Amino acid sequence: MKPLASDRAFLLLLAAVLAVALLLIISIATPFGLSAYLSNAIGQLAAFAVLALSLDLIWGYLGILSLGHGLFFGIGGYVVAMHLLKHSYEVTGRVPDFMQFMGWSEFPFYWAGFGFFPYALLMMVAVVLLISGVFGYVSFRSRVGGVYFAIITQALVYVAMLLMFRNDSGFGGNNGMTGFAVVFGWPIGLNGVVIAMAAGSVLVLGMTLLGCRMLLGSRFGILMIAARDDEVRLRTLGYETLRLKLVVWCLSALIAALAGMLYVPQVGIINPRLLAPELSLEIAVWVAIGGRGHLIGAVIGAVLVNAVKFWLSTAAPELWPFILSGLIVLVVLVFPNGLIDLAKLKLARPMGVQRLSSETPELR
Amino acid sequence: MSGVALLIDSVTVEFGSFRAIDMLSLAIDFGEVRAVIGPNGAGKTTLLDVISGITRPKQGRVIFDEATDITRASESAIARAGVRRKFQKPSIFEGLSVQQHIAIGAQGALRRSLSEDALINRVDEMLEAVGLADLAQRSASELAHGQKQWLEIGMVLASNPKLLMLDEPVAGLTEEETERTVALVRNLKRSDRAIVVVEHDMDFVERIADRVTVLHEGRTLFEGSMANARADERVIDVYLGR
Numbered sequence: 001m002k003p004l005a006s007d008r009a010f011l012l013l014l015a016a017v018l019a020v021a022l023l024l025i026i027s028i029a030t031p032f033g034l035s036a037y038l039s040n041a042i043g044q045l046a047a048f049a050v051l052a053l054s055l056d057l058i059w060g061y062l063g064i065l066s067l068g069h070g071l072f073f074g075i076g077g078y079v080v081a082m083h084l085l086k087h088s089y090e091v092t093g094r095v096p097d098f099m100q101f102m103g104w105s106e107f108p109f110y111w112a113g114f115g116f117f118p119y120a121l122l123m124m125v126a127v128v129l130l131i132s133g134v135f136g137y138v139s140f141r142s143r144v145g146g147v148y149f150a151i152i153t154q155a156l157v158y159v160a161m162l163l164m165f166r167n168d169s170g171f172g173g174n175n176g177m178t179g180f181a182v183v184f185g186w187p188i189g190l191n192g193v194v195i196a197m198a199a200g201s202v203l204v205l206g207m208t209l210l211g212c213r214m215l216l217g218s219r220f221g222i223l224m225i226a227a228r229d230d231e232v233r234l235r236t237l238g239y240e241t242l243r244l245k246l247v248v249w250c251l252s253a254l255i256a257a258l259a260g261m262l263y264v265p266q267v268g269i270i271n272p273r274l275l276a277p278e279l280s281l282e283i284a285v286w287v288a289i290g291g292r293g294h295l296i297g298a299v300i301g302a303v304l305v306n307a308v309k310f311w312l313s314t315a316a317p318e319l320w321p322f323i324l325s326g327l328i329v330l331v332v333l334v335f336p337n338g339l340i341d342l343a344k345l346k347l348a349r350p351m352g353v354q355r356l357s358s359e360t361p362e363l364r
Numbered sequence: 365m366s367g368v369a370l371l372i373d374s375v376t377v378e379f380g381s382f383r384a385i386d387m388l389s390l391a392i393d394f395g396e397v398r399a400v401i402g403p404n405g406a407g408k409t410t411l412l413d414v415i416s417g418i419t420r421p422k423q424g425r426v427i428f429d430e431a432t433d434i435t436r437a438s439e440s441a442i443a444r445a446g447v448r449r450k451f452q453k454p455s456i457f458e459g460l461s462v463q464q465h466i467a468i469g470a471q472g473a474l475r476r477s478l479s480e481d482a483l484i485n486r487v488d489e490m491l492e493a494v495g496l497a498d499l500a501q502r503s504a505s506e507l508a509h510g511q512k513q514w515l516e517i518g519m520v521l522a523s524n525p526k527l528l529m530l531d532e533p534v535a536g537l538t539e540e541e542t543e544r545t546v547a548l549v550r551n552l553k554r555s556d557r558a559i560v561v562v563e564h565d566m567d568f569v570e571r572i573a574d575r576v577t578v579l580h581e582g583r584t585l586f587e588g589s590m591a592n593a594r595a596d597e598r599v600i601d602v603y604l605g606r
Contacts, residue, residue, distance in 0.1 A: 222464050223474070229457040236416050237519065238443035238472040293459075 001217055001225075009343075010213060013296050017206040024199035028192050036191040040266055041310055043198025045303050046205040047263035052286045052302035053208055053295060054255035059284070060293035061216060062248050063228035064145065068153030070280035071160050072253040074270075075128055076260025078164075078171060081270045082111060083120035084180035084188075090115045091182045098172040108170035117184070124257055132253035133246070140245045154277055161275035176271025183265055194266075201262040205299070208255060212295055215251075224248060285324065289331050291340030300339060368430055369394045369527050369558030370415065375424030377410055377582075384410040385421070386582035394526075395555040399573035399590070400562050403603045406579040408562045409452060412529050415560075416449045417442040429526065444473055446526035450533060452562075454512035456519070458505040465504060465515055466490045469522035486522060493551075494518035495544070510541045517545075521552070528552065529560045534568050546571050566590075566604070578603065 004010070020042065027033030034042070051073055058064050085096045086107065095105065113119040135156065139149055167173030186193045215221050226234045227241050235241050264270045273279075282305075290301020305327070312320050335341035372390040376383065385407045392398050400408050413419035415426060417439040426435045434442045456465060470486045471477055478486060491497040494514045499507065504515060513533065520528065530549070534542045542565070549572045552559060563569050569576060570590045578586040578593055580602045586593055593599050 219476075222460060223468065225459040226457045226464075226468055229459050230455050232418065232439070233451065233455040233457070234468070235439040236418070236443050236449055237469055238440050238523065239468075239474055240438075240440045243474060 001221065004213060004217055007213075009296055010209075013299060014206060014209055017202060017209065017299075021199055021202040021206060024195055024202060028195045028199065034195065036194040039195040039198040041307075043194075043201040043266045044263060044310075045306050046198070046201035047259045047266065048286070048306045049205050049299045049302040050201075050208050050262065051256055051259035051283055052290070052298040053205075053212055054252045054259065055283050056287050056292060056295060056298035057212055057215075057255065058248055058252040059287060060298070061221070061224050061228060062245060063231075064245065064249065065147075065150045065284065066153045066252075066280075067150045067277070067284060068155075068157035068280050069252075069256045069283050070275055070277075071153075071157040072128055072132065072256035073260040073263070073279070073283075074157075074160060074164075074275045075131070076124055076257030077264040077270045077274055078177075078260075079114075079120055079124040079127070079257075080261040080264050081172075081177040081180070082114045083117055084183060084265060085177055086111060086115035087117075087183070088179070088181040091185070094179075094181070096177065097179055098175060098177060101175065102167065102173075110170070124261065125254065128253050128257045129250055132250045136246045136249040137242075140242050140249070154280065157275055157280050158277055161272045161277075164272035164275060172271065174272060176269055176273075178269040180265065180268055188265065188268070197262075197266055201266070204258065204262060208258070209295060209299065216295075220244075282324075285328060287338075289327055289338055291338030293337070294340050297338050297340045304339075367394055368392070369396075369428070370560075371425075371427040371430070372411070372415075373425040373427065375414060375421045375426065377407070377414060377419060377421050383582055385414070387424075388579075388583060390577060390584065392527075392558045392560060394558050395553070397549065397553055397559045397561065397572055397574050399569040399576040400560060400579060401564070401566070401569060401576055401593075401603065402579035402585070405581075406603075407582040408579055409531060410582075411579070412449060412531055412560070412562065415442075415527075415529065416447060440473075446523075447529070448520035448523060448525035448527070449529040450513075450516050450520050450531060452531040452535070454509065454516050456504045456507075456512055456515055458503075460504055461500070462496050462502050462504060462507070462515055463487060463491070463500040465519045466522050469519035472523040490518045490522045493521070494548070510537050513537060513541075517548070526556065527558050527560070529562075531562045532564065533561065534563060534565050542568060566594075 023033060024039055024042070027039060051069065055066060055069050058066060088094065089096060099107070139152065144152065163169065164171055165174045180188050182188060183193060183197070216224070223234070223239065223244055227244055231241050286301040286305045287298050288301070289305055290299065291297020305324070308323065309320060312323065331338055368391050370392045372388055374387050374389050375385055376387055377385040388411070400411065402408055410419060414421050417434065417437055421435065424435070425433060428434045428445055428447060432445055434445065466487045467483060470483055470490070491500055494517055496511065496515060496518060499511070504512065507515060517530070517533065534545050537545065546568065549559065549561070561569065561572065573590055575588060576590050576593050577584055578599050585602065586596050586599050594604060
């Protein structure tokens with residue numbers, strides 16, 4: 001990996017992300033700039049981009065494919081939804097829908113403290129680390145990898161979905177949780193608040209990008225790539241790859257949960273559909289389309305695919321599955337490294353042609 | 365330093381009903397270059413797999429440096445004890461540069477063992493030794509086959525191993541590269557190091573090995589000098605005569 005200062009493509013992307021954040025911040029305070037509707041869409045895209053980065057970290061740079069990252073996204077989403085409902089209840093006194101539906105007048109005991117955001121954040125970290133830590137340790141210790149690991153992660157997110165569909169669990173059941181009224185003391189529907197949440201999401205995307213880039217540029221990142229390319233070789237050089245993989249796996253899960261915390265307040269609802277295998281599969285598709293093993297690829301893939309999806313969901317929703325499948329086929333057949341290949345194509349073509357004509361003996 | 369670097373004590377390895385190694389015992393001394401030869405399927409690579417912890421034996425013990433039982437230790441713990449191996453197929457990290465490979469080999473654990481200065485010195489020294497100093501910043505994926513072999517040798521040497529195993533180090537190399545490998549291996553010989561070489565190139569073996577062990581169907585068929593191995597009826601029958 002190039003030194004950060006000379007990695008122009010990355011710096012360009014980072015600058016673009018920060019420019020969008022700045023534009024959003026200007027839009028909060030002044031009547032000029034972006035509308036709340038557009039800001040909201042950008043904020044959601046940013047959350048998806050963070051989610052794609054979390055998968056790229058573990059899949060693109062460590063070679064471990066997870067088809068269950070929706071689980072951690074969902075945990076982040078559920079925790080922030082609990083916080084928002086509890087906080088809204090404390091401010092407005094209105095009992096959340098799901099409790100009225102169940103005929104409860106009091107929150108279940110495990111909701112205690114969730115109105116206090118730092119506590120909710122701490123709970124999120126604890127739950128994500130517990131689940132990803134135990135699952136990762138058991139899997140990596142028994143050397144479960146490749147497609148087997150991917151299938152188990154898929155099963156895990158499916159189990160979580162079934163669990164959350166239960167109405168008596170105290171997490172909203174099949175209707176999920178909605179009706180968030182207040183965020184950090186502010187009415188959540190206010191234009192300025194909507195734009196501020198989007199700005200926050202874009203800023204978090206920028207910080208995640210920079211954080212991932214710094215990690216990958218460090219000695220630890222070099223070892224990640226070594227473990228991806230030949231794990232047995234790395235192990236027989238004295239490196240305990242179990243610890244390496246576990247640390248990155250848990251970090252990736254935390255970033256996915258962070259994305260969930262950004263996403264749910266902006267869409268205003270969470271239900272178990274978020275834990276459906278479809279979303280978890282789609283994350284891998286975004287990363288594959290953009291370019292696995294490139295931070296830029298993950299961001300571009302997530303933003304591009306979801307922007308098209310947003311647009312089509314109003315223009316022609318029935319076309320979406322065909323377009324998504326078409327993109328996958330295109331990537332698999334033509335651009336095995338994703339859209340990143342497009343950039344290389346431009347640079348490589350003329351040189352490749354030259355070499356063919358002058359140096360290949362068969363062509364003389 | 366003298367003494368037994370590696371003791372293989374009645375080791376048996378089975379894959380299903382196939383016995384890859386059959387009650388094999390073997391002792392390799394410090395200061396020695398030992399060649400392990402034999403026909404395909406004799407159990408040479410399996411033996412190296414057992415020593416490096418990749419394959420678990422069904423029975424028997426593997427003792428390193430007279431005191432450390434590494435039979436059930438993990439690959440990384442065995443490596444940290446001072447055992448290194450070059451694999452048959454050049455095993456390198458396609459996504460990393462030449463220099464990064466040597467640095468990984470030199471640190472030899474998640475926890476840093478060398479200071480930044482010591483590491484830089486060690487890496488430079490190793491790059492010089494394997495003749496890749498000019499290519500230090502190149503990506504390993506751009507190297508030719510012979511250079512990849514040398515890169516892996518440099519990577520395993522960087523930690524100064526006490527037991528070095530080379531699995532077919534000259535396979536696919538040109539004559540000139542083979543010549544350089546002979547010089548390198550002779551140079552690596554030290555009184556506190558044991559070197560095990562698995563190789564099919566008999567001329568190469570003759571030039572570097574102090575003793576050879578001929579394996580056949582998981583057992584020792586012959587042990588002694590290369591000259592005697594060439595004269596041995598049984599060895600000619602199963603391997604050299606073919």
